[in-house]
Amino acid sequence: MLNSLKSLSCSVAIRSVTLRCPVSPLTGFVAVTTGVGAPGSRVRFADINGDGKADYLTVDDNGSTHAWLNNGGDNHGGWTDHGQIATGAGAPGTHVRFADINGDDKADYLVVDDNGAVRAFLNNGGDGHGGWTDSGRIATGNGTPGNNVRFADINGDGKADYLTVDNNGSTHAWLNNGGDNHGGWTDHGQIAAGGANAGTSVRFADINGDGKADYLTVDDNGAVNARINNGGDGHGGWTDSGRIATGAGAGYKVRI
């Protein structure tokens, strides 16, 4: 739990420190520094090189992605500029997600269409470092809008599962057996009932380090509440951990 809380606060601290960094001429950073626009929305965290530490990514409007590898973060080993790791796949950056689909610990490049269909490019190291393997369409979607689709490892087998989160926060999971044409998906049913929190406040991340993603809600003030994953509804339920972070800024800016 301690390590998990550390990593949670770390990702918040990383972001705030990065705002002060004069890492020009990258437009994402410059605009954040000057406070113009909302380029913070382009920032993602995902483990690109499979060392267990989430790396700092910026995704441009055209889906091209730049990575800074996490050596511990500012004042703790810093970051290594890894350059552009992906040129994009013809989809807008808002459709791009990063999640480990094939269970090799490296986050893969996903494009989620408006209808929830997903294309995957498996991470062999990224541009200049081994490239990507086009895995084609790995999920057809079920009609749930792409904005409501999330990826997180619910059952702890190392592969990110396909989740849909309704507007009230209720969540349905399809377990990843390899994806379309590679083992398919298993409908796991509704794994979490909705509640007082809007679906847009729901996040999934492994808070207690057992390999299973937990159900988090981020309040408008950035405070984070957790339900620990014991298997989810019908499979062991959840343990309410209450508030695990008091927050350090607006909730919509929080990345977990």
Ligand SMILES: [Ca+2]
């Ligand atoms: Ca890493």
Ligand SMILES: [Ca+2]
């Ligand atoms: Ca992977």
Ligand SMILES: [Ca+2]
């Ligand atoms: Ca899984």
